Amino acid sequence: MKLYSIKHLNTLILILTGLIILSSPAHAVLEVEIKGGFQSANPIAIVPFSWSQGSSSAKSSIDIARIIRSDLARSGLFSPLKLNQLPERPALGGNINFERWKNTDAEQLVIGNITPVGQNLYEVKFQMLDIFSRKEMAAYRYTVKQQQLRRVAHQISDKIYEKLTHTHGAFDTLIAYVVVNNSGSGKKRTYTLAVADSDGFDEQVILKSQQPIMSPSWSPNGKRLAYVSFEKGRSIIYLQELKTGQRKVLAEFKGLNSAPAFSPDGKRLALTLSKDGNSEIYIMYIASGVLQRITRHYSIDTEPSWSPDGRNLIFTSDRAGKPQIYQIAVNQQGKAGNPRRLTFEGNYNSNASYSPDGKFITLITRVQGRYRVAIIELANGYLQVLTQSRLDESPSYAPNGKMILYATELRGRGILEAVAVDGSNSPQRLRVLSGDVREPAWSPFRSR
Amino acid sequence: MFEWIKENSIAFSIAVILHLLFIGALLFNWEFDKPRQIVLKQGDIIQTTAVDANSFNSKIAEIEQQKKAQQQRKATAERKAREAKEKKRQEEKRKKAAKKQAAQKRKEQAARKKELQRKAAQLEEKKKQEKKRKEQKLKEEQRKQAEKKAAEQKRIKEARQKAEQEKRQAEEKKRRIAEQKRQAEADKKRQAELKRQQQREQAERERRSKGIVNKYVGLIAQKIERNWRRPPDTAHNLQCKIDIVLRSNGQVISAKIAESSGNASFDHSVETAVLRASPLPVPADSVIFKQFKEMRLRFEPGSY
Known part of the structure; x- marks a missing residue:
């Protein structure tokens, strides 16, 4: 690598004598090869969705997080954490103790919330976060009738799947x-x-x-x-x-x-x-x-x-x-x-x-x-x-x-x-x- | 000289005129300086006396004539006495004057003689001056000639010197260029030597730290590999490179894909692996750590 031309001789000498111990970072960058890894399904944490208000008949019959876990697991590309593996159950918009999540296998965290917003009408919100970069990867909101809550769960599964595999999800089919x-x-x-x-x-x-x-x-x-x-x-x-x-x-x-x-x-x-x-x-x-x-x-x-x-x-x-x-x-x-x-x-x-x-x-x-x-x-x-x-x-x-x-x-x-x-x-x-x-x-x- | 006169004709004319004027002036002066003398002749005085005697013989009153005559006699006596006295005085005066005149004449003669002498001397002087001037002029001419000659010689000498100097300068310049070239080559050589030295030292340092570096490279690769979960549906021939920056405690500050595998899931798995493996094992030696501060990691599933 030609770093210095003879034109900058003096500068070079100065650098060499003054900073003799430093090597140029441009060509001294260490390259480390990492071979192998392990192929496995993506461990993802799907926290049970919280309900904003009281109880409803839907609450007992529909477990959106469970549907999502089942969808993702069925694809073979995900291995959602079991409920007893979740270190905490943060609410949407609440504090998340990322350090605790780092100690799990999970790489992403999905949290959601369901709010009844009218006669047989529900608002479902969810957010997916990257545990290691702490960045939000996806966030969506749906307003549906109770009989569509299952479909919303599949749609959320698709969103997660698409975000992480960059392939069209096929759960909502x-x-x-x-x-x-x-x-x-x-x-x-x-x-x-x-x-x-x-x-x-x-x-x-x-x-x-x-x-x-x-x-x-x-x-x-x-x-x-x-x-x-x-x-x-x-x-x-x-x-x-x-x-x-x-x-x-x-x-x-x-x-x-x-x-x-x-x-x-x-x-x-x-x-x-x-x-x-x-x-x-x-x-x-x-x-x-x-x-x-x-x-x-x-x-x-x-x-x-x-x-x-x-x-x-x-x-x-x-x-x-x-x-x-x-x-x-x-x-x-x-x-x-x-x-x-x-x-x-x-x-x-x-x-x-x-x-x-x-x-x-x-x-x-x-x-x-x-x-x-x-x-x-x-x-x-x-x-x-x-x-x-x-x-x-x-x-x-x-x-x-x-x-x-x-x-x-x-x-x-x-x-x-x-x-x-x-x-x-x-x-x-x-x-x-x-x-x-x-x-x-x-x-x-x-x-x- | 002649040329000089020709060239400076006006000045020379003025000089000649001035000289002539000066010489004229000297001659005139000599005339002016001649003392003015009034020459009184004896005859004049006698005539005057005759005039007085005539007036005495005019027709005047009788009484008075006596008295007058007496008086006149007396007066005449007195006058005669006076006149005698006067005559004597006049004689003396005349004598004196004559004497004086003689003295004067002598004096004048002396003066004239002196003047002549002076004039002669002046002439002599003038001659001398002329001679001197001529000599001077000659001398001047000779001097000028000499000067001219000297100037000519000087000019020639200077031209020669100039030529020599130019020659010398040219040689100097040539020499200087050669010197510069030599210097540059020497610098280059020194530079190369310095670089070689640098490389030798670097190599030596590397030899010394290589063991440590290798150890930590191995530890880092292993820790990341342990944390690298690859997506199940990705091909085995994917490869990606990621640039990471570490804190001195091994914590990953940033991890950016430098060369994508073309598969976003695969790339993401690599980023996650690095972040999951953070903090990475790094050498405590701050100098050796510098090599670990920024690293490029190449990920590939490997063969199996």
């Missing part, structure tokens, strides 16, 4: 699924199509039937569901408005009508029909009902899923003998390319769908006779199995691409689990419902 109940003494089964918060709470029934309901699929705007119902004794694809319950038949062709999947622009529906002999993939233009046939093969082609750019479909086909995933280009002009096989590992791969960024697909792969959730990186074809379970089905990406929701089996009945796509976390069980839960589908982002 919905999941659709089918529950099978064996009610009564006989073998009478009840099928329920339901929608719930991403944590499985706040379940709303969309459809109840004595006959099987299958394959719920979200419209891109999150306001409608397409599904297959056997309520009329055979498979029919319906489209239903969630808000109004209004529905219409989309496909009731001869034979099998199954596996509906909305195109990203919401104008088309990919589906499986057997009207022409065996199961083939078609695209239906929803407004006109016009069909475009995509596959022509004597083997079974089913479970279509759209690429995020709408230019490709992936589907399951046993044209090579065993079920594998294929990709086929589709375009608006009604032409389709030649299918390209994507999976080569294992002899059973099915139920594939794209990640929101289009770089991965998630699927069910059979490993040593067990059906597990896996992902494949399309760029290189590498397969990564994410679960250790025995019978997983219907994996679907969260709209932020960070988690995969799927159904699995626990002691003979279906439950919902979510797993982080990077495999950093063990699968997180969603709220355990009473029945046998199947065919989950994660909604798109909700408009806020």
